[in-house]
Amino acid sequence: MRWLRNIVIGLAVFLVLVAVIGFFVVPPIAKHYLVKGLSEQLGRQVSIADIDVNPFAMTVLIKDFKVMEPSGAPVFIALDALLVNAEYRSILR
Numbered sequence: 001m002r003w004l005r006n007i008v009i010g011l012a013v014f015l016v017l018v019a020v021i022g023f024f025v026v027p028p029i030a031k032h033y034l035v036k037g038l039s040e041q042l043g044r045q046v047s048i049a050d051i052d053v054n055p056f057a058m059t060v061l062i063k064d065f066k067v068m069e070p071s072g073a074p075v076f077i078a079l080d081a082l083l084v085n086a087e088y089r090s091i092l093r
Contacts, residue, residue: 022055
């Protein structure tokens with residue numbers, strides 16, 4: 001019975017770690033690297049208001065995504081929300 005208890009505790013700790021990392025750690029890091037990388041690659045200023053990650057549903061919601069013109073004044077493209085569904089079923093389709 002001790003091994004079963006250890007397995008259950010291990011799974012609970014793993015799920016808590018996945019939740020904490022997915023909900024709180026990944027979004028600010030992803031936002032930083034997305035803005036930096038896209039700005040460098042496109043040669044335009046890129047801004048993202050917020051990123052929400054759901055590690056259990058395997059979805060990423062990018063809010064208020066904007067790419068500016070090279071001069072920086074007008075907006076080239078703007079999206080209120082961009083939903084990325086990374087479930088294995090949608091990847092296979």
